[in-house]
Amino acid sequence: MWRGGAMARLVVAARAFSASASAGAGGVAMVQGASRGIGLEFVRQLLRRSDQGRVVATCRAPAAAAELHKLREEHAPGRLTVLPLDVTDEATIEAAAASIAETHGSLDLLINSTGILSIPNVIQPETTLGKVQKPSLLLAYEVNAVGPILVIKVKFTGSLLFLFPVVLVGGHSETGRGFSLVANMSARVSSIGDNGLGGWHSYRASKTALNQLTKTVSVELGRKDNIACILLHPGTVDTDLSRPFQRNVPKDKLFTREFSVQKLLSIIDNVKKSDNGKFFAWDGQEIPW
Numbered sequence: 001m002w003r004g005g006a007m008a009r010l011v012v013a014a015r016a017f018s019a020s021a022s023a024g025a026g027g028v029a030m031v032q033g034a035s036r037g038i039g040l041e042f043v044r045q046l047l048r049r050s051d052q053g054r055v056v057a058t059c060r061a062p063a064a065a066a067e068l069h070k071l072r073e074e075h076a077p078g079r080l081t082v083l084p085l086d087v088t089d090e091a092t093i094e095a096a097a098a099s100i101a102e103t104h105g106s107l108d109l110l111i112n113s114t115g116i117l118s119i120p121n122v123i124q125p126e127t128t129l130g131k132v133q134k135p136s137l138l139l140a141y142e143v144n145a146v147g148p149i150l151v152i153k154v155k156f157t158g159s160l161l162f163l164f165p166v167v168l169v170g171g172h173s174e175t176g177r178g179f180s181l182v183a184n185m186s187a188r189v190s191s192i193g194d195n196g197l198g199g200w201h202s203y204r205a206s207k208t209a210l211n212q213l214t215k216t217v218s219v220e221l222g223r224k225d226n227i228a229c230i231l232l233h234p235g236t237v238d239t240d241l242s243r244p245f246q247r248n249v250p251k252d253k254l255f256t257r258e259f260s261v262q263k264l265l266s267i268i269d270n271v272k273k274s275d276n277g278k279f280f281a282w283d284g285q286e287i288p289w
């Protein structure tokens with residue numbers, strides 16, 4: 001179970017930082033896409049489960065993230081750091097990595113929660129092929145697939161290695177798990193095998209791409225760096241993302257953020273190294289590709 005220092009440590013910046021700059025007891029989790037919805041709820045629940053664990057919440061506009069500031073005030077100083085990060089802007093990804101390296105040294109857990117389905121006058125889920133447009137396909141791909149992968153991509157800048165989850169430092173996990181975890185938020189509709197309805201071309205395809213990219217990265221990181229990467233489907237959750245499309249969702253199939261994140265954290269807590277590269281639904285069932 002991730003309780004503060006329960007997971008092996010991930011070095012965030014240069015390997016040279018690892019011994020001296022690793023975070024103290026309590027562990028560090030990063031939630032990317034934390035301003036609202038499921039990401040915000042991850043931050044809330046992670047802060048609640050340990051009085052030592054630290055959380056780095058990233059979002060596009062920290063100044064406007066009132067809920068995150070409230071959480072920061074509710075908890076002891078230093079437990080929650082809020083940093084700017086827009087997944088479409090690599091400079092913000094690098095700046096966040098450098099800041100985390102300096103402040104925390106390393107990460108135990110990275111959750112990529114960012115995602116877009118609809119934005120008024122910009123992108124709408126397509127109901128027919130005739131509504132498919134190139135800008136929507138590309139925007140969904142950029143935010144939903146490319147963005148999370150850039151966050152975990154190794155970045156070389158001169159001799160400095162900027163990255164989020166790359167090196168296993170200690171293996172001093174209280175659970176004896178001995179590996180670190182990246183959890184990328186996907187969606188059941190990304191499954192090609194499960195696609196009986198069609199529609200939502202941009203969102204579906206971008207999440208399918210996220211699955212493939214995550215699976216590919218999981219092979220490499222699992223082999224070299226003793227890190228596991230998983231994909232998660234949260235169920236249909238009552239957030240801004242699902243709100244315009246909830247009309248036909250039966251009441252008992254529309255989850256609260258609290259319920260969904262409890263379930264997802266339970267999966268995260270119980271993940272085994274052999275689960276590297278797998279795609280889990282909120283109830284722990286594997287979803288076919």
Ligand SMILES: NC(=O)c1ccc[n+]([C@@H]2O[C@H](COP(=O)([O-])OP(=O)(O)OC[C@H]3O[C@@H](n4cnc5c(N)ncnc54)[C@H](OP(=O)(O)O)[C@@H]3O)[C@@H](O)[C@H]2O)c1
Pocket residue numbers: 032033034035036037038039059060061085086087088112113114115116143185186187188233234235236237238239240241242
């Ligand atoms: N809700 C569901 O029913 C459901 C179902 C299946 C999968 N999911 C997945 O679960 C994840 C979370 O969804 P949600 O329901 O919590 O959505 P949400 O409430 O709409 O929140 C989306 C989050 O993504 C952030 N974001 C959007 N574009 C970004 C960018 N360019 N850079 C950084 N952050 C960006 C938003 O930040 P801003 O506040 O700055 O816009 C917001 O924090 C998504 O990946 C979604 O696809 C959700």
